[in-house]
Amino acid sequence: MKRVVITGIGIYSSIGKNLEEVRKSLYNGKSGIILDPERKTYGYQSALTGFVERPNLKGILDRRSRVCMPDHAEYAYVSTIEALKNARIEKDFLRDHEVGVIFGNDSSTPAVIQSADIVREKRDTKLIGSGSVFQSMNSSVTMNLSVIFGLRGVNFTLSAACASGSHAIGMGYMFIKHGYQDCIICGGAQEVNLFCVASFDALNAFSKKESDPKGASRPFDRNRDGLVPSGGAATLVLEDMDHALKRGAPILAEVLGYGFSSDGVHISVPNVDGPVRAIRIALKDAGMKPEDIDYINAHATSTPLGDENEAKAIDRIFGNYKPVVTSTKSMTGHELWMAGASEVVYSLLMMQHSFIAPNINFTEPDEHTGKLNITNRTLKQEINVFLSNSFGFGGTNSSIIVKKYT
Amino acid sequence: MTREDIIKAINNFLTEEFEIEESHIKPSARLRDDLGLESLDFVDIAVIVQKEFGITLKGEEMTTIKTLNDLYEYIIKFMNN
Numbered sequence: 069m070k071r072v073v074i075t076g077i078g079i080y081s082s083i084g085k086n087l088e089e090v091r092k093s094l095y096n097g098k099s100g101i102i103l104d105p106e107r108k109t110y111g112y113q114s115a116l117t118g119f120v121e122r123p124n125l126k127g128i129l130d131r132r133s134r135v136c137m138p139d140h141a142e143y144a145y146v147s148t149i150e151a152l153k154n155a156r157i158e159k160d161f162l163r164d165h166e167v168g169v170i171f172g173n174d175s176s177t178p179a180v181i182q183s184a185d186i187v188r189e190k191r192d193t194k195l196i197g198s199g200s201v202f203q204s205m206n207s208s209v210t211m212n213l214s215v216i217f218g219l220r221g222v223n224f225t226l227s228a229a230c231a232s233g234s235h236a237i238g239m240g241y242m243f244i245k246h247g248y249q250d251c252i253i254c255g256g257a258q259e260v261n262l263f264c265v266a267s268f269d270a271l272n273a274f275s276k277k278e279s280d281p282k283g284a285s286r287p288f289d290r291n292r293d294g295l296v297p298s299g300g301a302a303t304l305v306l307e308d309m310d311h312a313l314k315r316g317a318p319i320l321a322e323v324l325g326y327g328f329s330s331d332g333v334h335i336s337v338p339n340v341d342g343p344v345r346a347i348r349i350a351l352k353d354a355g356m357k358p359e360d361i362d363y364i365n366a367h368a369t370s371t372p373l374g375d376e377n378e379a380k381a382i383d384r385i386f387g388n389y390k391p392v393v394t395s396t397k398s399m400t401g402h403e404l405w406m407a408g409a410s411e412v413v414y415s416l417l418m419m420q421h422s423f424i425a426p427n428i429n430f431t432e433p434d435e436h437t438g439k440l441n442i443t444n445r446t447l448k449q450e451i452n453v454f455l456s457n458s459f460g461f462g463g464t465n466s467s468i469i470v471k472k473y474t
Numbered sequence: 475m476t477r478e479d480i481i482k483a484i485n486n487f488l489t490e491e492f493e494i495e496e497s498h499i500k501p502s503a504r505l506r507d508d509l510g511l512e513s514l515d516f517v518d519i520a521v522i523v524q525k526e527f528g529i530t531l532k533g534e535e536m537t538t539i540k541t542l543n544d545l546y547e548y549i550i551k552f553m554n555n
Contacts, residue, residue, distance in 0.1 A: 131493050132514065194531075195524055198517035 071309035072244045073473060075317040076155025077413045078147035081300035082118030082400050086150055091417045094425035095446055099282035099399050101296050110262060114274035116284050118298025118401040120260045133216055135199035138176050140257040140406075141212040143301035148213055148253060151303035156317055157251075159218065168221030168252035170240050171209045172232025174405040177264040179203035209257045209301075221249050227405075229460025230367075232256055233302065234408025237468055238326035240306040250311040256409030258299030265297040265404075271336065275370060285402070286429035287368035287395035288375050288437035295369040298401030302410035319473045321416055324453070325354030331463025338374050338459050343367075343381040346465035350455065351385075354469040359389045360453055361469070363424055365415045367457040368395035369402045378457065379436040390441040392449070394427035408458035412468055419451040419472055475553055480527070481546050487522050488542075501543035509542070519545075527553060 077087065082100025084090035093100070100118045107115035123146050125134055137145070152158075161167075183200045187193060202208060207225040214223045222243060226236045233256020240254035268274070275294040277284035285296040312319055327350030331342035351358065364382060368375045375395075382393060396414045397403070403410050418424055424447040430437075431444065456468045475483070488494045494509050505511045511519075520531040529552045539545050 131491075132512070135514075135518070192530070194517075194520050194533075197521045198514040 070245050070247055072241045072323045073307055073309045073312050073319045074304050074321045074323065074416065074470070075307045075312050075319055076151040076153070076157065076305035077320065077416055078150030078154065078303040079300070079410060079413050080120070080123070080143040080147045081302070081403065081410055082120050082298050085146070087417060090414070091421060093399065094396065094414055094417060095423055097399060097426040097428045097446060099428065100298065101281045101284055101401050103278055103281050106262060110266065112266065112269050113272060114269060114276055114278060114294070116275055116278060116281055116296045118260065118296065118403070120298070120300045129216065133212070136202035137212050138179060138203040138208050138259060139261055140173065140176070140259040140299065140301060141209045143299070144171065144209045144213060144255060144257040144303065145216065147255065147301040147303040148217070151253070151305050154318070155305040157305065162218050165251065166221040166249065167219050168240070168243065168249045169210050169214050169219050169223050170226060170236045170252055170254050171213070172226050172228065172234070172236035172256040172405050172409060173206055173209050174227040174229055174232050175259060175264055176204050176206060176208045177259060178261055181263055213253070219253070222252065228464045228466070229462060230402070230404050231408055231458040231460035231464045231466040232405040233410065234456065234458035234466035234468055235328065237304060237306070237323065237409060237412060238328060238466055241323045241326050244306055244308050251305065251307045253303060254306050254409065255301060255303040256406035257301040258404045258406035260299035268297065273371060283429050285370045285398050287366065287370045287398050287427060288379065288433065288440070288442050289430045290432040290434040292370045292372060292375060295371055295397070296401035298403045300403060300406060300410065302406055302413045304409060304412060321419060321470045321473050323468065324471050325350040325356065325469035327351070327353060327467040329465045331465070333463055336461055338377050338463065340377045340380045340384070342463050342465045343378060343457065343459055344384055346467045347381065347385055347455065347457070350467035350469050356453065356469065358386045361386065361391045361455050363415065363418070363451045363454040364391055364393045365411045365454060365456045366393050366395045367459045369397055376434070376436045378459070379440055383439045387439065392424050392447065393440045393442050394425060396425055398428040398430065399425070408456070408466060411458070412456050412470065415451070415454045415456055415470065419454065422450050423448050424451065477550055480550050480553060483526055484546060484549065487526065491522065499542065501541065501546065503542045504540060505542065505545070523549065
């Protein structure tokens with residue numbers, strides 16, 4: 069089996085448009101949540117959202133590329149440029165090697181709506197234009213990135229609801245571990261626009277704390293009342309360790325374990341058993357014990373039952389050791405399909421800079437979350453090994469274990 | 475619209491929307507070889523022509539349009555009818 073390392077990361081999110089901005093936000097506990105009044109005019113129950121500015125790629129990418137990209141492909145382009153630069157991968161390398169791309173993504177909304185509107189109104193598909201079909205597919209991000217960067221390896225999108233980004237890393241890890249690819253650009257992307265989370269809002273799942281946007285996402289806190297949707301993109305370059313060493317690449321960390329499971333119970337309500345099994349599989353895959361984990365980046369989205377059940381799952385496995393637990397969603401909101409990838413990037417930044425970002429807005433635990441070692445202050449602490457959890461609709465669970473490279 | 479207005483409107487969307495340099499805009503320019511337009515771009519040209527001139531271009535008719543002058547004349551002919 070090959071050892072799988074991370075040689076480059078990139079991020080574009082509500083708390084920063086690059087690694088340095090995001091590092092500062094994480095350290096300072098800065099929230100990226102705003103109230104978007106326009107959502108109210110469209111009947112949203114909650115107008116809270118992570119604010120992600122659309123990058124201006126005119127003059128950077130040609131028209132044909134831009135016409136085919138939805139907003140989350142643009143975010144992913146920016147985060148991938150940063151990751152490739154950090155991994156010291158240039159165009160020549162991509163042309164001469166079989167580099168793959170696997171991203172987590174599970175929706176691409178505006179182009180679907182706009183094309184349907186045109187057909188309904190005009191009764192003429194010729195008026196839809198050329199970009200819509202490429203923008204509207206779930207695989208939009210990977211199809212665009214593979215063409216723009218000239219990638220020649222494995223190329224697909226992984227859809228697994230809010231665990232999409234995490235499973236994408238897990239899938240890249242499996243491909244490299246088993247020797248099928250030397251290098252894969254992995255990540256997650258999440259659209260942020262007026263329509264993409266309307267049907268999610270219909271479930272009454274979003275926080276109603278509109279008078280206090282920065283205090284609305286409060287994972288594990290007793291007064292949590294729902295998640296805040298957000299988005300952006302995160303990229304990680306995964307590579308066979310020998311391959312990375314041979315080309316003199318900077319090695320940030322090693323992916324040691326990937327655990328996965330399905331609850332098999334309810335379409336939207338997570339349980340305890342499924343996450344417990346995913347975490348245990350990841351630990352076994354990594355050859356580690358619960359006491360080896362220094363930090364857990366929880367999935368915790370700020371929903372009452374979801375956080376409670378994750379707290380129970382973490383307590384069941386780690387109750388005797390109590391590693392520090394935080395949810396960076398307290399700052400970013402829930403980055404949905406991207407979250408599993410971005411939260412590994414956030415944890416890697418903490419690992420690189422020896423701190424644990426605060427679980428902001430955690431002011432009062434409840435009877436379950438009180439059993440965890442959650443910090444609402446920034447801790448200056450070495451992280452040798454972290455666990456990142458991601459769970460999604462349909463009971464899909466993914467856990468990733470990453471170790472500092474020494 | 476006058477003939478000049480039509481030509482100006484076509485040239486405008488080619489430079490603004492398709493980002494073709496003005497120096498390349500000549501009646502004799504071949505749409506594919508000189509202006510770098512490809513099959514997907516013709517799909518978008520059809521949308522713009524509909525919006526600008528109210529003309530619905532048909533795919534099979536588009537194949538006869540090889541140069542910029544062909545495009546000018548095609549639209550001018552439609553507008554005059």
